[in-house]
Amino acid sequence: MHRRGEYVLVFAATVLLQAFLFDNLNLSPYLYPLIYVGFLLLLPTGMNHALLILCGFVTGVTVDFLSGTAGLHTIASTATAFIRPATINLTIGKDTANENVMPLPINVGRGKWLKYAALAVSIHCIIFFCFEAATTAFLWYTLLRAAGSALATFLLVWFAAVIYPVRGSH
């Protein structure tokens, strides 16, 4: 895999930001950004599916360990990684899905990237907050939490993707 060191840095940055900053921000129960999903979004488009799932699993386990959430992040991130090829096919297109590019707005087009990130982040947040609630007693509240947190996550990932330093070739 190309850019291995770069991805290790992205992984470390997103996981540490999640554990030390966003887990302690305490803005509101409706705004709980899950920034580490950005790492899964930025993995190369043509990546081996099994390896992608393993990356999702490892990311989730790491965040769970640091946050004391006992599997919750792992459930969401493994599922997000599993459906990522379908998400890319649906939003960016099959041609790009078979190439080995880092899915940044500059590489795949801003419009397509926004759809891709919005869809992946929404799915991730819905899975996370539904499993966390584990009840239908406050379903609207759970969906509202998922929506607010998905929006916050999406904006942060978008910001990160825009300022991400792009090298000459990919």
Next chain:
Amino acid sequence: MYRLVQFFKKYSSVLLFIILEAGAIGYYASSTSYTRATLLASSNKVTAGIHGIFSSIGDYFTLGRENRMLMERLAETETLLSALSTARDTATIPVAEPAYYYSTATVISNSIARQDNFFVINKGTRDGVEENMAILSADGSVAGYVRKCSDKFAVCMSALNRDFRIGGQLKGSEYFGSVYWDGTDAREMTMVDIPTYADVSVGDTLLSAYSSRFPPDTFIGTVSSVKESEDGTYYILRIRLGARMNALGNVLLVKYTDYEELETLAGEYFADYDTRNPQK
């Protein structure tokens, strides 16, 4: 055999996903607040130093307010001590050992955005911290209790955790009920079991009662709304929390000296007994 190999080759990623996801769901479903606190206590051995740095930065913003609160509480305590001293001078009153011991700690990590929130304090077993000690905010309001300790740190179950329970009694009233967080609003808890013939109004003060961990009459919060249950037999009260859970800095630790004996003998009869998540 060839077809079987081809099948596994074709669906290897799906099988991998099912195995990993099932493992994660199984682990999450079987976890309790105790296992989550244990996990957090383990990770804190690695992360506590960094949390401490962030926490010390945050302290600068809350220090003034907390200092004022602590000074007010100190003044109240001095007044009580003075009264006690006068009473001892004028009469021979045997003074019993205190039932509750107080100490202080600083919160180094805290969350309010989840459904099962915990916070971490910078004191552990080497400082005399034990599981089930009550935690009060700087102004003396209910904030949580210690769930798991390591040598230097303790993981505390926040009042904003769906497994948290405490008995509450309206000030000046004989009625009491169970207080818990329903996971919706980080500023409010819910109280049930107050009969509809009781006199309750918005603004009433709620204090701890019949708790095996918290001292009696500890401030929980004030009634913010009153509505009847569906069958009309009891009130569902929304309680505006006294502790500012999103700004916990310095906290008070309270050790009830007879906790072990009481918990062993009659723990299950208390409103704050952990039925869903026994200690181990």
